[in-house]
Amino acid sequence: xxGLGALALFAAMVISPRGRTTSxxxxxxxxxxxxxxxxxTQSSVQLNVARRAELPPARPAAASPAKKVADxxxxxxxxxxxxxxxxxxxxxxxxxxxxxxxxxxxxxxxILSEVRNPDEEIRQAALDAISQSGNRAAIPGxxxxxxxxxxxxxxxxxxxxxxxxSLPTLTEILRxxxxxxxxxxxxx
Amino acid sequence: MACLLTAGAAQSNAQNTVVKVVQELRFKLTAxxxxxxxxxxxxxxxNAGKVSVTNKDIINLLEPEVNIIFSSNAKLMLISGIPxxxxxxxxxxxxxxxxxxxxxxxxxxxxxxxxxxxxxKINKNPLKASGSSYDVVVFEMSLTQVQFRVxxxxxxxxxxxxxxxEPAALVHTGKVDTSGGGxxxxxxxxxxxxxxxSGTVQIxxxxxxxxxx
Numbered sequence: 001x002x003g004l005g006a007l008a009l010f011a012a013m014v015i016s017p018r019g020r021t022t023s024x025x026x027x028x029x030x031x032x033x034x035x036x037x038x039x040x041t042q043s044s045v046q047l048n049v050a051r052r053a054e055l056p057p058a059r060p061a062a063a064s065p066a067k068k069v070a071d072x073x074x075x076x077x078x079x080x081x082x083x084x085x086x087x088x089x090x091x092x093x094x095x096x097x098x099x100x101x102x103x104x105x106x107x108x109x110x111i112l113s114e115v116r117n118p119d120e121e122i123r124q125a126a127l128d129a130i131s132q133s134g135n136r137a138a139i140p141g142x143x144x145x146x147x148x149x150x151x152x153x154x155x156x157x158x159x160x161x162x163x164x165x166s167l168p169t170l171t172e173i174l175r176x177x178x179x180x181x182x183x184x185x186x187x188x
Numbered sequence: 189m190a191c192l193l194t195a196g197a198a199q200s201n202a203q204n205t206v207v208k209v210v211q212e213l214r215f216k217l218t219a220x221x222x223x224x225x226x227x228x229x230x231x232x233x234x235n236a237g238k239v240s241v242t243n244k245d246i247i248n249l250l251e252p253e254v255n256i257i258f259s260s261n262a263k264l265m266l267i268s269g270i271p272x273x274x275x276x277x278x279x280x281x282x283x284x285x286x287x288x289x290x291x292x293x294x295x296x297x298x299x300x301x302x303x304x305x306x307x308x309k310i311n312k313n314p315l316k317a318s319g320s321s322y323d324v325v326v327f328e329m330s331l332t333q334v335q336f337r338v339x340x341x342x343x344x345x346x347x348x349x350x351x352x353x354e355p356a357a358l359v360h361t362g363k364v365d366t367s368g369g370g371x372x373x374x375x376x377x378x379x380x381x382x383x384x385x386s387g388t389v390q391i392x393x394x395x396x397x398x399x400x401x
Contacts, residue, residue, distance in 0.1 A: 165240070170334075170372070
C-alpha cells in the first residue's frame, strides 16, 4: 500500500511544476488523496501538464518525440551493465570513505593506491577521503603519486590535497597548537 | 541539500512514523584570516593566514554544545523530509557500544535549501530518475566561539531514493562549491577574528528511511 502510494506521489511530484525561487514554502504537491491509491495514470499526467502550461517558461511538459524514441530504444542490457558499473564504483567509493576514518597504515595505503585510479570518480573520492581525514602521513605518498603523474590536472589535484592537509586545522588553531602556522591572527 | 529537493512520497500508516532522506555531508573548507601586520625597513606586510575546516573540526566544535565527545567515526548527516524540505535537519551520527545514535545539532549548525531547479528524466517503468539539478544551499554555524555562514551552488545528480525497495523520493547528490564568511574567537584575550571561507560541501547517499518523530 505504502509502495503504491509512494509510487503515485513520486510521479505526481516529479511532473508537477516547481516555481519556487525563494526560501519560502516550496509549492510542490503535498500528499493529497487524489493520487494516493493509483499508479501513475494518464489522467494525472495530463492534469499536471495542463497546470504547467499556465506557467511561464516551465520545464518541458514531456520529452521531445526524438528523445522519447531514443529513450525507448535504450537496451535493457546496456542499462543493467551501466547500473552494475555505477554500483561497483559507488561501492569502492564507500569503502574509501570508510577507510578514511581509520588511522592505520594499511588503510592509508589502500586509499593512496586509488589516487591514480583510471576512473576519475574513484580517483577524486580517494583524494577527497584524504582531505577529509586530514592525515598528514599521506603527504609522502601523495608527493610520490604526483611525481609519477604526467597528467597536469591530476597532478594539480594531488598537489592541492597536499597543500590542504598541510594547513593547520581550525581545531588546532582553536586549541593553540597550530601545526605549521606560527603567525598570530590579528584581532578585530 | 542533497536531498535538497527530495520529491516523492510517503507517510507510513503509523501515526508518528515518517519517511526521510538520509545523506552524508562532507565539508572541505578553507578559512582565510588576517594575520598580525609585520614590516621591514621599507614595507608593511598584511598577510592572510589559512586554516582548513572539515567535518572533524565542525564536529569538535559541536561537542561542548551537546555535551558529547564523539568518536573519530562520527559523521555529519542531513535528514530531509519528503516531498520537499527547505530546512532539513543536521545530525551527528555516531556509534556507542555498537549502537548507532543520532544527535540533532540543527540548533547550532543548520542547513537551508534556497533553490533547486531540476533538469531530469524520469523513466516510468521501471520508475527511475536521472539527470541533474541546480541547487543553492546555505549552511550556518552559530556557536559562541565560532560563527559562519556559507552559501553554495552546485549542479547535483538526481537519483531515485528507495524505501523498502520502492521508489520513494528524488534525491540530489553531489558537490557544491561554497563560500561565505564568519568569525571565530581564538581565546578571550585574542578577541574575535573575521574569516572568509571557501570550499566544497559534498552530499552523498540516497537512503530513504522510516523514522519516528
